[in-house]
Amino acid sequence: MYDVAERSGVSIATVSRVYRTPDSVRAQTRERVLEAARQLGYVPSGNARGLASRTTGVLGLCFPDMADPDAEADAEADSDADDAVMLYSDQIIRGMERAARRHGYALLIAASLEGGPESVAKVAGRVDGFAVLAQTVPTEDLEVISRRLPVVMIAGPREIDHLDHIVVANADGERELARHLIEDHGLRRLAFVGGEVESPDAEARFRGFREACRDAGLPVPDAPDLRAEIMTQAEGARTAEALLDREGERPEAMLFANDQMAVGALRALERRGVRVPEDIAVTGFDGIPLSRIVRPSLTTVRQPIRQLGEQAVELLVQRLGDSGREPVSLMLPVSVVRRASCGCG
Amino acid sequence: MYDVAERSGVSIATVSRVYRTPDSVRAQTRERVLEAARQLGYVPSGNARGLASRTTGVLGLCFPDMADPDAEADAEADSDADDAVMLYSDQIIRGMERAARRHGYALLIAASLEGGPESVAKVAGRVDGFAVLAQTVPTEDLEVISRRLPVVMIAGPREIDHLDHIVVANADGERELARHLIEDHGLRRLAFVGGEVESPDAEARFRGFREACRDAGLPVPDAPDLRAEIMTQAEGARTAEALLDREGERPEAMLFANDQMAVGALRALERRGVRVPEDIAVTGFDGIPLSRIVRPSLTTVRQPIRQLGEQAVELLVQRLGDSGREPVSLMLPVSVVRRASCGCG
DNA sequence: ATCTAGGGTGAATGCGCTTTCAGAAGAGGG
DNA sequence: CCCTCTTCTGAAAGCGCATTCACCCTAGAT
Numbered sequence: 001m002y003d004v005a006e007r008s009g010v011s012i013a014t015v016s017r018v019y020r021t022p023d024s025v026r027a028q029t030r031e032r033v034l035e036a037a038r039q040l041g042y043v044p045s046g047n048a049r050g051l052a053s054r055t056t057g058v059l060g061l062c063f064p065d066m067a068d069p070d071a072e073a074d075a076e077a078d079s080d081a082d083d084a085v086m087l088y089s090d091q092i093i094r095g096m097e098r099a100a101r102r103h104g105y106a107l108l109i110a111a112s113l114e115g116g117p118e119s120v121a122k123v124a125g126r127v128d129g130f131a132v133l134a135q136t137v138p139t140e141d142l143e144v145i146s147r148r149l150p151v152v153m154i155a156g157p158r159e160i161d162h163l164d165h166i167v168v169a170n171a172d173g174e175r176e177l178a179r180h181l182i183e184d185h186g187l188r189r190l191a192f193v194g195g196e197v198e199s200p201d202a203e204a205r206f207r208g209f210r211e212a213c214r215d216a217g218l219p220v221p222d223a224p225d226l227r228a229e230i231m232t233q234a235e236g237a238r239t240a241e242a243l244l245d246r247e248g249e250r251p252e253a254m255l256f257a258n259d260q261m262a263v264g265a266l267r268a269l270e271r272r273g274v275r276v277p278e279d280i281a282v283t284g285f286d287g288i289p290l291s292r293i294v295r296p297s298l299t300t301v302r303q304p305i306r307q308l309g310e311q312a313v314e315l316l317v318q319r320l321g322d323s324g325r326e327p328v329s330l331m332l333p334v335s336v337v338r339r340a341s342c343g344c345g
Numbered sequence: 346m347y348d349v350a351e352r353s354g355v356s357i358a359t360v361s362r363v364y365r366t367p368d369s370v371r372a373q374t375r376e377r378v379l380e381a382a383r384q385l386g387y388v389p390s391g392n393a394r395g396l397a398s399r400t401t402g403v404l405g406l407c408f409p410d411m412a413d414p415d416a417e418a419d420a421e422a423d424s425d426a427d428d429a430v431m432l433y434s435d436q437i438i439r440g441m442e443r444a445a446r447r448h449g450y451a452l453l454i455a456a457s458l459e460g461g462p463e464s465v466a467k468v469a470g471r472v473d474g475f476a477v478l479a480q481t482v483p484t485e486d487l488e489v490i491s492r493r494l495p496v497v498m499i500a501g502p503r504e505i506d507h508l509d510h511i512v513v514a515n516a517d518g519e520r521e522l523a524r525h526l527i528e529d530h531g532l533r534r535l536a537f538v539g540g541e542v543e544s545p546d547a548e549a550r551f552r553g554f555r556e557a558c559r560d561a562g563l564p565v566p567d568a569p570d571l572r573a574e575i576m577t578q579a580e581g582a583r584t585a586e587a588l589l590d591r592e593g594e595r596p597e598a599m600l601f602a603n604d605q606m607a608v609g610a611l612r613a614l615e616r617r618g619v620r621v622p623e624d625i626a627v628t629g630f631d632g633i634p635l636s637r638i639v640r641p642s643l644t645t646v647r648q649p650i651r652q653l654g655e656q657a658v659e660l661l662v663q664r665l666g667d668s669g670r671e672p673v674s675l676m677l678p679v680s681v682v683r684r685a686s687c688g689c690g
Numbered sequence: 691a692t693c694t695a696g697g698g699t700g701a702a703t704g705c706g707c708t709t710t711c712a713g714a715a716g717a718g719g720g
Numbered sequence: 721c722c723c724t725c726t727t728c729t730g731a732a733a734g735c736g737c738a739t740t741c742a743c744c745c746t747a748g749a750t
Contacts, residue, residue: 001706001707002706010729010730011729011730011731012706012707012708012730013707013708013709013729013730013731013732014728014729014730015707016706016707016708016709017708017728017729019707020707020708020709024727024728025728025729026727026728026729029728029729038489041489041490041492041493042489042493043466043469043470043489043490043493043494044466044470044706044707045396045470045705045706045707046392046395046401046467046468046469046470046471047391047392047393047395047396047401047470047471047705047706047707048392048396048705048706048707048708048735049470049706049707049708050391050392050395050471050707050735051390051392051393051396051705051706051707051708051734051735051736051737052706052707052708052709052734052735053707053708053709053735054708054735056391056392056471057467058453058471065446087439090435090438090439093435093438093454094432094435097454097456101410101455101456106453106454106455106464106467106468106471107453107454107455108403108451108452108453108454109438109442109451109452109453109454110446110451110452111442111446119451121388121389122391122402122451123391123451124388124391125388125389125390125391125392125394126391126392126395126401126403126451126471144383144386144387144388145386145388147386148386148387148388149388346736346737347736355699355700356699356700356701357700357736357737357738358699358700358701358702358737358738358739359698359699359700360737361736361737361738361739362698362699362738362739364737365737365738365739369697369698370698370699371697371698371699374698374699389736389737390735390736390737392735392736392737393705393735393736393737393738394736394737394738395705395737396704396705396706396707396735396736396737396738397704397705397736397737397738397739398705398737398738398739399705399738
């Protein structure tokens with residue numbers, strides 16, 4: 001910059017103005033400066049600019065390091081599709097990028113876990129605000145960082161209550177799904193397969209299930225009929241068989257806390273010669289690509305993942321504009337996707 | 346940082362050392378500093394650090410702003426799949442992110458075109474090096490920027506020869522594909538539908554086609570039988586019909602410069618009652634998800650898009666380590682995917 | 691007890707830019 | 721021709737950190 005100033009015979013202040021407020025510099029001078037910059041191959045230092053202006057024009061995203069479970073399962077189911085299938089984080093990235101672009105921000109993405117707290121601080125120090133996927137960053141780190149810049153938490157429980165927070169309507173979705181099975185298909189004996197107790201998503205879905213039971217006047221269970229530990233296809237298969245083998249009447253429907261398990265269940269039921277949906281209805285949750293492809297196609301609840309990312313950016317931008325705003329907790333609506341596995345296909 | 350230093354009774358130099366070279370500070374002192382940092386909610390400024398150390402630990406990617414044509418077409422064909430399908434840029438991002446993470450870098454992504462040269466400079470000023478997708482950034486801007494930091498060009502022609510450059514083996518792929526049709530299926534009358542003259546990819550594919558003709562002793566065309574202007578499904582359908590309606594013998598195979606057009610052709614041929622592959626073989630190029638789903642499934646050439654991103658990062662990292670290295674031009678291998686539309690399914 | 695290392699720490703400088711705050715240069719008006 | 725009002729430009733003070741260099745202190749050596 002000093003070189004550019006010297007070469008064009010002005011001061012560095014003027015060079016700065018040429019880039020920041022072009023109109024405040026006489027056209028002639030401006031041209032001289034730009035020409036010099038071109039000749040010298042001048043690239044303004046974002047760091048210096050950021051330092052001086054205390055703003056970066058960048059938003060960040062921290063997402064989990066681990067390969068997404070969805071991905072593994074999809075690849076396993078159809079390795080050809082590996083490259084074609086969007087992961088949860090891919091969709092969030094896409095949503096955030098779109099929204100960030102609209103607001104003139106760039107997006108800095110970093111998977112965490114790897115570098116420990118260092119990597120979080122790394123992005124935190126370089127952005128005006130950022131979003132974290134649940135369970136990506138230790139709560140205590142977030143606690144510290146969020147005192148300094150806007151942070152929005154995506155999905156998961158609201159661990160820090162002064163943070164903006166976005167979730168999808170897990171309970172609403174599952175309730176609506178169960179209601180559909182009960183009212184529209186006339187099913188009465190529903191079994192719910194949950195996830196780990198620590199999974200707030202799975203728990204919220206179970207809550208929705210209970211609400212639907214209560215609304216329909218059916219017995220309201222205290223806990224899921226079964227729990228899977230890791231919500232995979234294998235666990236789905238295992239729990240499905242366990243339900244079949246249980247004493248008493250066979251359930252008319254199995255509701256799984258996510259699509260992975262439901263798909264696993266579908267396969268297990270096929271092996272056992274149990275027809276879906278004739279003998280039993282099966283549902284999932286998430287709306288992963290695989291849910292469309294399996295036979296029978298899976299009735300599920302679709303999450304608006306991309307919107308999650310877009311909303312995150314909106315919240316960040318809002319808060320950057322008004323840091324006094326009350327922290328909000330957004331709940332995004334989901335939609336039941338009726339397919340073959342409940343008898344709608 | 347000054348606050349942290351004061352609170353923990355040390356100088357800012359020591360605070361800095363705590364973060365940069367923890368071992369050079371006595372454990373006791375270090376703990377004091379970290380505790381103070383925690384209490385104060387200290388977040389090191391990436392900007393200041395970058396300024397002082399002249400390095401950011403961030404790599405960048407500039408990609409086109411426009412919605413990817415693939416995406417539109419897919420959405421059009423199956424709107425349900427909209428969220429599930431990865432775009433070209435999504436895959437590049439994924440590849441780069443993975444590789445960047447391995448090397449300890451974060452990734453800054455920004456769609457260009459929108460902000461004009463400003464947005465390019467924005468990322469350029471904030472990263473240690475970056476990749477651009479072809480036709481994203483004006484050559485002259487690249488010329489200037491690449492004098493200051495490593496830039497690698499992904500796909501497209503090599504406009505600046507001192508830049509690292511990565512392409513896929515378009516010609517090889519198409520040659521192999523044509524060879525397959527000729528040798529394995531015994532086809533002789535092949536028609537090639539190209540794209541715009543300015544599309545280096547389409548041109549390279551045509552070159553491969555010519556090579557296969559030459560190798561097989563068939564007549565070698567000077568130009569594609571037809572050219573599409575925008576390589577869409579609609580154009581694919583149009584050109585397919587034009588080929589059918591042409592004087593003389595009907596071709597035994599139609600090779601399209603990309604999958605989009607081939608899919609359009611498939612539909613047009615079906616409407617015309619021409620059976621694929623019995624009456625005519627059809628092939629595409631790219632390996633987009635849609636190519637698997639259409640009936641008959643499309644024989645095509647798959648590009649290793651994710652590797653494109655990974656390799657870009659590798660090249661950047663290499664160059665950051667040794668700025669004197671000769672510029673390289675990498676060509677990534679592609680693979681022919683034999684499906685139903687050529688008679689292999 | 692004196693000297694010598696050497697680890698641990700502090701003072702000071704600069705990274706490249708933004709941003710007041712003034713001052714200089716034109717443009718009119720009296 | 722002098723004075724005031726704009727418009728444009730320059731000087732200088734940081735922004736928050738890394739880093740050199742010098743210094744101090746404590747151990748071990750003599």
